[in-house]
Amino acid sequence: MANYIHVPDEAPAVPKIDVTVDESDYRSGALKLLKELRPSWKPSEVKVKFFTDGITNKLLGCYVGAVMQDVVLVRIYGNKTELLVDRENEVKSFRVLHENRCAPHLYCTFNNGLCYEFLQGTALEPEHIRSAPLFGLIARQLAKYHAIHAHNGWVPQSDMWLKMGKYFALIPKYFKDPEQNARLTMEVPSPRCLREELVWLQQSLSVLGSPVVLCHNDLLCKNIIYNEEAGMTAEAVAALRRPGLGEAMERDKPHAQSALRALTCPCDSSKATYDAGNVKFIDYEYAGYNYQAYDIGNHFNEFAGLNEVDYSHYPERTFQLPWLRSYLEAYKEHKGQGSEVTDREVEILYVQVNHFALASHFFWGLWALIQAKVSTIDFDFLGYAVLRFNQYFKMKLDVAELNLPE
Numbered sequence: 001m002a003n004y005i006h007v008p009d010e011a012p013a014v015p016k017i018d019v020t021v022d023e024s025d026y027r028s029g030a031l032k033l034l035k036e037l038r039p040s041w042k043p044s045e046v047k048v049k050f051f052t053d054g055i056t057n058k059l060l061g062c063y064v065g066a067v068m069q070d071v072v073l074v075r076i077y078g079n080k081t082e083l084l085v086d087r088e089n090e091v092k093s094f095r096v097l098h099e100n101r102c103a104p105h106l107y108c109t110f111n112n113g114l115c116y117e118f119l120q121g122t123a124l125e126p127e128h129i130r131s132a133p134l135f136g137l138i139a140r141q142l143a144k145y146h147a148i149h150a151h152n153g154w155v156p157q158s159d160m161w162l163k164m165g166k167y168f169a170l171i172p173k174y175f176k177d178p179e180q181n182a183r184l185t186m187e188v189p190s191p192r193c194l195r196e197e198l199v200w201l202q203q204s205l206s207v208l209g210s211p212v213v214l215c216h217n218d219l220l221c222k223n224i225i226y227n228e229e230a231g232m233t234a235e236a237v238a239a240l241r242r243p244g245l246g247e248a249m250e251r252d253k254p255h256a257q258s259a260l261r262a263l264t265c266p267c268d269s270s271k272a273t274y275d276a277g278n279v280k281f282i283d284y285e286y287a288g289y290n291y292q293a294y295d296i297g298n299h300f301n302e303f304a305g306l307n308e309v310d311y312s313h314y315p316e317r318t319f320q321l322p323w324l325r326s327y328l329e330a331y332k333e334h335k336g337q338g339s340e341v342t343d344r345e346v347e348i349l350y351v352q353v354n355h356f357a358l359a360s361h362f363f364w365g366l367w368a369l370i371q372a373k374v375s376t377i378d379f380d381f382l383g384y385a386v387l388r389f390n391q392y393f394k395m396k397l398d399v400a401e402l403n404l405p406e
Helices: 026-037 087-099 132-146 160-170 178-187 191-205 234-241 245-251 253-264 292-304 317-334 343-374 381-399
Strands: 047-051 058-063 072-076 106-110 113-117 212-215 224-226 279-281 288-291
Touching: 026 047, 026 058, 026 072, 026 106, 087 106, 087 113, 132 212, 132 224, 132 279, 132 292, 132 317, 160 191, 160 343, 178 381, 191 343, 212 292, 288 292, 288 343, 292 317, 292 343, 317 343, 343 381
Parallel strands: none
Antiparallel strands: 047 058, 058 072, 072 113, 106 113, 212 288, 224 279
16 A cells, blocks of 8 residues: 655656745845756846746746746745645646646755646636536546556545644644634634544545546646647537527536536547646645545535635535546546446546535645644634634535435
């Protein structure tokens, strides 16, 4: 059994540059890196664009010229994020995914971060990942990740329970700030309650039979890049945007699912298609071996958004079933098992995914509590922890009635 990533021997080595980028002086640190990575660039001509979407690290793009064509992304690790992220494992995941054409080029690591290739495209919003034109692409790309072999013949094992146990040991027992401490005491479940829930989760989910695969583990919408130009035919866009699509799918599910497969399957160029390469996932800090259903359930949880979280957007069964069917078809294709998917297989995955969505809430709740203590980024991590744990207990009641088919 193994829970570590095996990097193929043919994967190119990643250089380590002995530079520390100071948070108060990004530019000078970035220029030292660029001297190695882009020696032809004149320092006076380098432009820097800051990206503000992340809540774990700080990210800037460096380029020359009028347009952002050749861009070197410089990511500076957030304060004490080594408590939450295995940086060595992140680099291994990056290399494996790049070798399988699922990730950009990793240029180098440095003392407190890494540099990598910029992917052209648009970071998605919650309304995009909920839309019919895109969800098939996302499902198929996730299936491609899950089919990657990076365990060198070992039987892969999830490290989720080990990681959650580690997180649990790091959660703050109190805050120096009286207001924060009051919120912790009043709004967050007690450590004893959390410990009991962690034990229950492991006992309940480990027996559901979800395969352990290489997972992204953080598939929120901003980590999904859609390259529209590589794109989708105008006919496909028009077909999927026509009025009444949702109602039509509900009335005639078999035909609707067949039409959806025609629009998302890249194997028949005679139909209006996407190429699954038009969607890429970024940020592999949490990537690793985990339960297949966790990765999907975690993605479904992200339909709620991040800055204005609304869990009423968690996908209904009528949305999930065609999403899961599209995923399973692609997964089986990548595994060389054909593409025929039965209703029973879809139902099994549906039950597994909605149970594992609980683990996702719990994981990010623990994560947010630790970030509330150590992060220097301006974000209400404590409030986010409260949201995740509240939704965990609400959803626990809902999924209690979901059982695997006989």
